[in-house]
Every structure is written in C-alpha cells, then in structure tokens.
Amino acid sequence: MTTIGFEPHDHSSCVADTLHRAEAECAKNGLRLTPVRRRALEILLAEHRALGAYDLLAVLAEEGLGAQPPVAYRALDFLVKAGFAHKIEALNAYIACAHLGTNHTPAFLICRKCKSVAEADTAPAQGRLGDAAREAGFKIERAVVEAEGLCPHCRDAAA
C-alpha cells in the first residue's frame, strides 16, 4: 500500500473520490452522512494535515453548522467510528482517512515542521510489536503507530 500525503497528486479528485466512497459505505451499512458529518469530512479532506476539533468547529461555525464543541466531537466521532477519519493521538487532532474502503491499520508519518501527515499502512500487529505482544500473552485490539520527523520536503529544505 502506498503512503499518501507527501507526494504531489490530483487533490481535487482525491477529495471527490473519498467522498464518493464514504457515501457508498454509508449506503451499504445503513449509516447517515448528514450535512454536518459530510461537511466535516470535506473540511478534513481539504488538507493532508491533522485538524484539532476546535479548528474544525471554527469552520463549521462560520458556515452556521453548529457552534458548540459537541457538534464537532459528534461529527468526528462518527467519522472515526465509520473509518472515514483517524485520530492522531500524538497531536490530539484528526485527519481524513487516505485509504478509505480498504481494511487497514493506519500508521502515520507526521512532519514536525510543516505539520503535514501521511498515512501509511504497516500492519503493526504482524510485525515486531505483534511478536512482543504474543510473547507477553497480550491480545492487541487496536494499535497506535505514529512517527514524528521530517517530511521529504522539509528535510531537503533543512539540508
């Protein structure tokens, strides 16, 4: 699976594509992509960066889609549960899923300079972490894998 986020790409189609997939998923699973939820996903999709709940809320509020924290948190909760977005624990922030539709365990590469975030896929439970867990008798249900550092662009700029 490719790592999406740092490479140049056709972003408008990347956005439209994800929205379509999300709609299809909802139709299939009886979920409702309501206006707030849909708009929240669009806002997250607008950038390959993580947005804080209150950043999202600010945009929604401007558009009259709700002004209180629960509005943003409910929308984010829905998107995360549906697999349309992920929470970046190291940033307490949220990002649209870049691999929507594929069954995946996300891993993130977070640039500390420009704040862009790429979503890779590393199946951590099958690697060394899985080995360590097996050895300890631990049953992994969810894995958080986040790497912080410099993206290709900022790395070149620093050199």
Next chain:
Amino acid sequence: MTTIGFEPHDHSSCVADTLHRAEAECAKNGLRLTPVRRRALEILLAEHRALGAYDLLAVLAEEGLGAQPPVAYRALDFLVKAGFAHKIEALNAYIACAHLGTNHTPAFLICRKCKSVAEADTAPAQGRLGDAAREAGFKIERAVVEAEGLCPHCRDAAA
C-alpha cells in the same frame, strides 16, 4: 529485550533499582534530580500503570511539594526528556521507564481493562514503519507505538 509490566516481579527492588540508575544518569550528565523530580519518579514507579499529570499533582500536593499544574508538568517534562519516564499518547498519561539506562525506543501494551501498561521494545524504525518511511523519504525522529487490548490476566478472566 523483555516486556516488563505484566509478570510478577520483585517490585520494591525494581523501584529502588530504577531510582539508583536515575541518580547515576543524572550524575553522569549533569542533571539535577531535585526533590520534586525524584518524588515524581517514585510516584510513577509505584505502579506499572500510567498516571495523569493531575493524578501526580494530587499526590505531590498532599505532600506539600507543589499545588499548581506547572509543578507536575515541569517534573514530568524533566523525567521524559531525561528518559526516566514516557508519555502514553493514547491515554494522555505518564509512566516510569521500565528499561532505564538502555538506549531504547519504547512500545507499550496497554490493558483497557485493568489499565496496566507494559513496556516492550520493538525498534519500530527498523521494521515496516521504517520501510514505509524510507520509501516516502521521511526521516523518523521519534516513534509512538502503543497497542491497546487485554493483558494476559484480564484475557484469562474474560474467557
């Protein structure tokens, strides 16, 4: 490297041992293990669980070692920077390092039931995550690897 946290072990020596190593590290590197810092480390060491900054603060406050948030955050900041403690991002909480002195990239196994946390070591930058990063041209500086699930004990209890 072994995974410390779930197995029965001589905890009082595990605590004393870590404190000694921390003192040695400080002496070697010109760091100061002041009363608040030392006590904070002891408090974290008391359990193989993660404590919130305010949990730590409550204990420190009881003992007259400071009553305001910055006291706890400064102590935690020192311990983390010195490598004596780690932050568990998925819990917004802190835990004493179980492998103090060894040069390591920690990975955590977090039991969602009993909240115990084991520290493993998986060198994630050399596994699949490292491969993905290399492929993307990303330079990893820090990696957060945290698995949530059931520890051996709670797993057995559930079955």
Next chain:
DNA sequence: AGCGCGTATGTTATAACATATCAATCCGAA
C-alpha cells in the same frame, strides 16, 4: 562578602481538548 548568571520553583491565569446531560427534532419502520 557581594555580584552575576543560570536553573528551578511559585503563582495566577488561561488555552486547548473533551464529555455529561437533557430537551427538541427528525426519520424510518411497524
């Protein structure tokens, strides 16, 4: 001793992130 400097602490206030609760409303299924 007195001074200068850097580290650590004390204290207030506030920023940033997140959830509880309860009432009102929507919308599909029976």
Next chain:
DNA sequence: TTCGGATTGATATGTTATAACATACGCGCT
C-alpha cells in the same frame, strides 16, 4: 400515524496543558 432510535441543539462542566511573570536557590568569580 405513531413509536422508537438516531440526530441535533444548547448549557455547563470536566480534563489536560501551557503562557507569563515573579521569586528563590546554587555556584563561580572578584
């Protein structure tokens, strides 16, 4: 069409983290 679950609206509050500024302490220097 009415019931019930899902969604939204709104207020309040809980939790985690940091900004900002003042003060105290340790230590080398003269």
